[in-house]
Amino acid sequence: MAANFWTSTHCGLLLVAREEAESREREQDKAAAAEADAKPRRRQKRKQIVLRGAPALDPKPGGEEGKGKRGRGSLVDQLVDFAVMLGRELKIRQRPVFTACVYLRRLDEKILAPSEAGLGPGDEKDELEEERHVTALALSCVYLACKVEEVPVSPERIAGFSNGLCSRGDVLDAELLLLENLSASLVVHHPHEDVLKYAGSLGLGKDVIQVANFVLEETYRTELCLFHPPHIIALGCLYTACAFHNKNILPWCAQIKVDEKEVARVCEEMVKHYKSL
C-alpha cells in the first residue's frame, strides 16, 4: 500500500529476504568447506568491464571477497553504483534512483549471469554480450523506476548513457525481464520521510539531519534495504549521525517501542560499510 507499509508487498518481501538470507548463510557454511573460491574470481574479472568511466573499486585483497557472492564489490554493488551515477548524470531525482537500487538488489542472481554455464574463460564475444545484458538490466531498472515514480524519461536518453553498448531495444527487453523477475512488486517505501519525522520529534538540528541524510544515501550501497523496514533504517541513520554529537537515541527508540537491537544493527552495518570503502 502506498501509505500503509505493513500491508505492502515491500514488507512481505523483507520477511522473505530474511528467511532466505538465513538459509543461504546456513548453506554457505556447509559449502564453504567444500568449495573455496572458484566463482568470486570470475566476478572480479567482470568488474572492470561493467563500469565504463566509473571509478573502479579496488577489490579488497583476501577477506571481504570470500564472504559471499553479494559481498562488497560484487556485481550488484557495481550496478548500484552505476545506477546512482547514471541518475546524477541525467539529473534524475533521488527517489527513482533509490527505487532502482532496491530493484537491482531484489533481482535474482541467476538473471544477472545467464550465460555463466556456457562461458569459456577467454571468450571475447560472450563477455561483451554479458556486459551488455548486465548494463541493460541496470539501465532498465532506472527506466522502470522512473515510470513507477511518475517522472518518466525517454528510453533513448537512458540507453545513451551506456556509450552505445545498449540500444533502446535492449533496455525495453530488459524491462520485461525485470517485471517478471521482480514478480511485479514495484512500489518501494523509502526512509527519507521517516528521517525528517523522527528528527522532528527528537528535536535534532539541521547539521545532524544533514549527516543522517548522507548516511542514508550511503545505505543504498549496502544490502540494508533488503532486510530492514524503512523506519528502522531511518532510525539507524539518525543513531549514527547522533553518535558524532555524543548523543544516544537508543533509549528513546526503546521508549517508542522500536527494537533497539535492530537500530544498532543498522548502524553496525553502516560502520562496517564505511570501513570497507
Added chain:
Amino acid sequence: MVGAVEERRKRSGAEALAREEQEKCKEVLLRCLKGNNVLVGKMGEGSEGVVYVVESKDEEGGRYAVKAYKTKGKNGVCTAAIREIGLLRELCHENVVRLKEVHVARAEQRVFLSYEKCASDLQQLIRHHLAQKRSIPAYTVKSLLWQILRGADYLHSNWVMHRDLKPSNILLDAKEGRAKIADFGSARIFKKPLQHLLKANGVVVTLWYRAPELLLGAQHYTPAVDVWAIGCLFGELLRLRPLFHSEQRPQNKFQVKQMERIINILGRPTAGKWRDIHHWKHNTDGIADYKPPRGKARKLETMLALGKDDQALVLLKRMLDYDPSKRITAAEALDHKYFQQEPYAGSNCFLEDLYVNAEGGIISQLLRRDRARSGEGAKRRRVDLSSSSHG
C-alpha cells in the same frame, strides 16, 4: 476508381493484419496462463489493450478476465500497465478489483494481467434500465454508491487517486452484488509527487466526469476530483443518463462546452462559492460572463425528480461543490444522513434482505438492534401462547 479499390484493399489488408495480430495475442495468452484454459470471448477493447474472458478447465474452474496490454509501443510497457500492476499489487479491498496474476511473455513482448471475474459493469446496468425505462431501485442505488464511496475512501486514505472513475470502470459482481473499482491505468500515488500533477500526467478523467478545477486547468488537484466523478456517477444512477455531457473539443484545449453545461445546471461559480477560482488558468476564457441561454438553465432537483429536502439531493450537491476544498470527502460522505435513512445500504446491492455490513457500522448495529427486538417480541408472544394453552 482505381484509388478506391486500392484503398479498400489496403484497408482489408490492415484489418487482416489486425485480426492476425489478435489471433497471435490469444495464442500467446493461452500459452502464458498456467493450467488448462479456454478462451471464451472478448469483453472489451480500450486504447491500451484488449480484455478477454478466459475459462479455467481445472478443478477449481470458473471464469476470469484477462487484460492483454500492447507493448510494442515506443516506450516499452505502457505507463497504464505499470500503474495498474504497481498499485493493484498493493491494494486489497472488497470494493477494489483484485489482481490475480501478472504474466509476462518476454519473447512476444506482451504483458497479461488476470483479474477476478466480474459479470458486468455499471454502464451495462444503467443501459439495461434505460432500455426498459425503469429506474434503478432506491436500495440498489444507495448500496452501489455506498460501496463505491467505501472503495474510494480506501484508495484515498492510502494515498491513491483513481482519476478515471466512470460507469464503465465500476465492475459489478452479480453473484455477490458488489461494486468493484477497476482500471487503475491513470491512477497514481499522490503522496509527495516529484512534479506537479498537470505536468507529470497531463489531462486526466473522462470529460463528462471531469471536475471543474481540472476543466479550468488547475496544476495541482486533490482526491476531490474522484468525489466529483462519483457525484456525476450518482446522478447518472438516479437519472440513467449522464448529468453533464457535451462534445469533446480537441485535447489540451479548454473544454468550454463541458464547463457551460455544468454552469447551466449548478449556476455560475463565483468567488463567494469558490475562493480560489481566480487562480485557475482558464478562469477568464469565456466563462466569467457566461449566462445560460433561455430554457437551458435547469435545476438538479427537477432533472432528478427529487424533493428539495431529499437527502440524496443534499448529498449530491455536497459532492458537486465547485470548491474542491469544501467538497465533501469520501469518508465524510459515508457518514452522511442519506446513508442513515431507510432503505439502508447493504453489501449486496441486488438483495435487500442481506443487510450485512462488514465494518460493523451504524447501519448493521441499528439493524442488529432492530432484529433482536423483533426476535424478542416474537419469542415472548410464543411463550405467552404456550403458557395460555397450558393454562
